[in-house]
Amino acid sequence: VGWSTREVADLAGTTVNTVRHYHRTGLLDEPERTSNGYKQYGVNHLVRLLQIRRLRDLGIPLAQIESMDFGGAAAASSLHTVDAELAASIERLSRARAEIRAILEASAGADVPAGFQHLADRLSDADRSLTLVYAQLYDESALTDLKKMTESDTGGADVEFDSLPADADEAARQSLAEALGPQIAQHLIDYPWLADPANAHLTKGTRVTQDTFVEAVAGLYNEAQLDVMGRVSIIATRLAAERGSPGDHEG
Amino acid sequence: VGWSTREVADLAGTTVNTVRHYHRTGLLDEPERTSNGYKQYGVNHLVRLLQIRRLRDLGIPLAQIESMDFGGAAAASSLHTVDAELAASIERLSRARAEIRAILEASAGADVPAGFQHLADRLSDADRSLTLVYAQLYDESALTDLKKMTESDTGGADVEFDSLPADADEAARQSLAEALGPQIAQHLIDYPWLADPANAHLTKGTRVTQDTFVEAVAGLYNEAQLDVMGRVSIIATRLAAERGSPGDHEG
DNA sequence: TTGCTCCTCACGTCACGTGAGGTGGC
DNA sequence: TTGCTCCTCACGTCACGTGAGGTGGC
Numbered sequence A, B: 001v002g003w004s005t006r007e008v009a010d011l012a013g014t015t016v017n018t019v020r021h022y023h024r025t026g027l028l029d030e031p032e033r034t035s036n037g038y039k040q041y042g043v044n045h046l047v048r049l050l051q052i053r054r055l056r057d058l059g060i061p062l063a064q065i066e067s068m069d070f071g072g073a074a075a076a077s078s079l080h081t082v083d084a085e086l087a088a089s090i091e092r093l094s095r096a097r098a099e100i101r102a103i104l105e106a107s108a109g110a111d112v113p114a115g116f117q118h119l120a121d122r123l124s125d126a127d128r129s130l131t132l133v134y135a136q137l138y139d140e141s142a143l144t145d146l147k148k149m150t151e152s153d154t155g156g157a158d159v160e161f162d163s164l165p166a167d168a169d170e171a172a173r174q175s176l177a178e179a180l181g182p183q184i185a186q187h188l189i190d191y192p193w194l195a196d197p198a199n200a201h202l203t204k205g206t207r208v209t210q211d212t213f214v215e216a217v218a219g220l221y222n223e224a225q226l227d228v229m230g231r232v233s234i235i236a237t238r239l240a241a242e243r244g245s246p247g248d249h250e251g
Numbered sequence C, D: 001t002t003g004c005t006c007c008t009c010a011c012g013t014c015a016c017g018t019g020a021g022g023t024g025g026c
Helices: A005-011 A014-026 A043-057 A062-066 A073-105 A117-122 A127-135 A140-152 A156-160 A170-188 A207-219 A223-244 B007-010 B015-024 B043-057 B062-066 B075-105 B116-124 B125-137 B140-152 B156-162 B170-190 B206-220 B223-244
Strands: none
Touching: A005 A014, A005 A043, A014 A043, A043 B015, A043 B206, A073 A117, A073 B075, A117 A140, A117 A207, A117 B015, A127 A140, A127 A207, A127 B043, A156 A170, A170 A223, A207 B007, A207 B043, A207 B206, B007 B015, B007 B043, B007 B140, B015 B043, B015 B125, B043 B062, B075 B116, B116 B140, B125 B140, B125 B206, B140 B170, B156 B170
C-alpha cells in the first residue's frame, strides 16, 4: 500500500532529490508518514508527479506548472510560449553546430570569427585578433568584402608584413610599402567604402567604430608595421586615384 | 586610450556583469585602473573577451574555456564533445516541440502521455491518470496496442463505466459487466499478452509492475467500478476461451 | 545640487545535485 | 555489529543578473 520516495521517483523516471524539490516548492503535496517517519506516496501523488515531469520534459518551468490548469485549455498559452522558446533555442544550437563544423573542417581555432575559418592559417595572430574586432564593428556585407580581400592577398608581401620586426630599417619599410601598395590600391577601387570606413556598413556608432578601430590597430601591430601601414595608405590612395580616373594621369 | 567596463562590454556584445564575472573566475585579467579607480581595458583584453564570448556562444562551458588552447587543435576534442551535446539537445527540444504540437492540435491537456492526445476526450480523469502510469510500466508496442483498444471502444458502455457511482446496485453492476464483456474478450483475443501482463512488454520489474498496476487501479476507480472490472474479467475470459477455441464449446 | 557612470560586495536565479550527520529495522 | 534505506538541513552548481550602498567629475 503506497510507495517510498525512491519508489515513486523510480516509477516516474526521476530522482528522490527532484521529488523532494517539488515538495519544497509546494508543487507536490507531501504524503502521510509511516510510524518511522518515512513518506508513503499514493496514486494521486504518483499521477501528480508524472504530470509535473511531463510538463517539465516539454520545457515548461516549474513556476508556470504551478499556476497551470493541467487539463484545461488554459495551458495552451503556456505551450505556445514554450514552443516559440524551443524553436529559438533549436535555431541557436543549430547555428552553433554549423560553426563548430566549420571550425573542425578547417582545423582552425576558435579565435577567428564565423566565416573566416577557411583562411585562418593565412592570418597572423594580430590579423586574427583584428578580424574578431572587425566582426563586432562591421556588418555582414563588409565582412564578406573583407573575406574576398583576404582571399586575393596571396603575395609574399603579406607574409613579410606579418613578420616585420619592430626595428625594421627605413629601406625595408619603404620597399615593403611599395610592394603592398598596388594590392591595397586595388582593394580601394573594388571596395569604395574602404575610403570612408567610418560611415559604411557599421553596426555601432561612427565615433565608437573609428576610435575602436584605431585603438585596436595601434595595439595589435608594432611600430614598424604601423609605419608601413601609413606609407601604404599614401601610396595606395595615389595609385587608386590614378587607376580609378586615368584621365588625370594621361592628360 | 582604452575602454571602460561598459565600453568593452558593449563592443563585445555582452554586459558589464558578464565581464566582471570573468574577472572573478580568473578567465579575464583585470586591466590597470585610472586614478579614480575605473578600469581601463586595452586591445588585449577586448580580444580575449571576444574569444571567450565566441566559445561561449558555441556552447562551451567557462571551465573548459579556461583550460583551452585557443588557437591550437587541442580545442578539437572540446568542440567534438560540445557538438555531440548540442546534437542531443536539439534532438530533445525537437521531440518536445513535436509533442507540444500534438497537444495543441488535439486541444488536449498535458495530463496524458505522448501519443494519446487524440483520444484524450474519450478518457475519464481516472483513465488518463492510469494511462500516465501505464506509460511508465509498459513499452512502446504495448502502448500502441493500448491506443488501438481505446480507439475501438466506442460503445456507450464505456461512458457508463466511467460515470458509474460508487453505490451502484447489483443489477446495474451485472448488466454493465455483461455489456462490456464481449469488447474486452475481443481485446484478450487480439492482444494475447493482456492475459499475462506481468510478463510482457515491461520496462520495469515484474513484481514492481504488478504491484504498481494493482495499486494504481485500486486508487483510481471506485468500489463499484472495481467490482465491475472483476466481473468483466471473468466474463471476458470465458468468452475469449469460447471464441478462441470454438471446438470446446461445440463438442 | 542633480545626473551620470563607475565601483564593490552580497545575494538571487533555475532546477535540481551533493554531501553531512543521524535514524530505524534486519 | 554491519548494511541498507530513509530522513533533514545546508550548501553547491552554472553563468551570470540584480539590487544596495557608495564614489567622482560635470
